[in-house]
Structure formats: C-alpha cells, structure tokens
Amino acid sequence: MMKILVINGPNLNMLGIREPGIYGKTDYNALCDYVKEEASKMGDVSVEFFQSNHEGAIIDKIQEAYGVFDGIVLNAGAYTHYSYAILDALKAVGIPTAEVHISDIHAREEFRHNSVIKAACCVQICGKGIAGYVEAINYLRENYNK
Numbered sequence: 001m002m003k004i005l006v007i008n009g010p011n012l013n014m015l016g017i018r019e020p021g022i023y024g025k026t027d028y029n030a031l032c033d034y035v036k037e038e039a040s041k042m043g044d045v046s047v048e049f050f051q052s053n054h055e056g057a058i059i060d061k062i063q064e065a066y067g068v069f070d071g072i073v074l075n076a077g078a079y080t081h082y083s084y085a086i087l088d089a090l091k092a093v094g095i096p097t098a099e100v101h102i103s104d105i106h107a108r109e110e111f112r113h114n115s116v117i118k119a120a121c122c123v124q125i126c127g128k129g130i131a132g133y134v135e136a137i138n139y140l141r142e143n144y145n146k
C-alpha cells in the first residue's frame with residue numbers, strides 16, 4: 001500500500017460555497033469523499049487528508065509526513081505563489097509531491113502564474129477541477145510506488 005497525504009491549503013475549506021464558476025460546486029468534504037472513493041478503486045493506495053489555513057500548520061504536517069507517507073498531493077492554495085517556507089519544507093522531507101490546482105493558474109491573474117513550490121514537486125496538474133487530485137495520485141502511483 002502506498003500511503004498518500006492530500007494537503008489542502010488556505011480557503012480550500014470554502015470550496016462549493018462561493019466562486020463555483022472557478023472552483024466548481026463540490027464542497028471540501030465532498031472533494032475528500034470523491035478522492036477517497038477513486039483511490040479505493042485503485043487498490044494499492046491509502047489516502048489521508050489535511051486542510052489548514054495556516055502556513056506553519058502545513059509545514060508541520062509536511063515535516064510529520066517524513067518516514068510516514070510515500071507521496072504528497074499538495075494544493076497549497078495562494079501559498080503556492082509566495083511560500084518559500086513550504087518550498088523548503090518539501091525539499092527538507094524529499095517526499096515525492098504532486099502539485100495540484102483546481103483552476104488553471106496560468107489562465108488567471110498574473111500573480112497566480114508562478115509557483116514557488118514547483119521546484120520541489122515532481123509534477124504540476126492544474127485546470128482539471130477536482131479530477132486533478134485523482135490524476136496526481138495516479139502519477140505518484142505510476143512513478144513512485146515501491
């Protein structure tokens with residue numbers, strides 16, 4: 001069993017509540033249920049979820065994942081665009097990490113185009129809605145399952 005940690009950053013707990021045109025109508029709990037269901041069909045992965053609006057809590061969780069999880073699926077929310085501290089945490093643990101965004105960050109405001117965490121991630125999946133989380137898990141399975 002490959003153990004995967006799905007981390008969602010700031011405001012992703014508000015999914016489905018506002019801006020459905022950008023982020024869809026699925027709320028955070030339904031997102032977790034959907035990803036868990038799809039992962040269970042794969043048969044060789046277990047998934048755990050974590051969401052926080054706080055940079056330090058996300059960094060703590062990444063550090064705690066060391067030696068425990070085999071892969072991370074990370075939607076760091078707006079921290080994606082400026083958190084060198086999350087970049088450093090990912091580099092420190094060295095866990096294969098797939099960066100996910102529900103929206104297409106490259107087709108939105110200029111400040112969303114750049115990801116500072118990208119350098120520590122093995123792939124960036126964006127603009128595919130919540131299906132992107134499933135694609136990320138598959139990417140980790142295909143490339144890092146022992």
Ligand code: CA2
Pocket residue numbers: 010011012014015016017018019023075076077078079080100101102103104105112
């Ligand atoms: O597209 C994504 O998944 C993002 O990571 C979502 C972040 C945004 O800052 C990134 O640039 C791209 C925002 C999280 C969700 O924010 C909401 C805002 C209003 C209503 C519901 C969610």
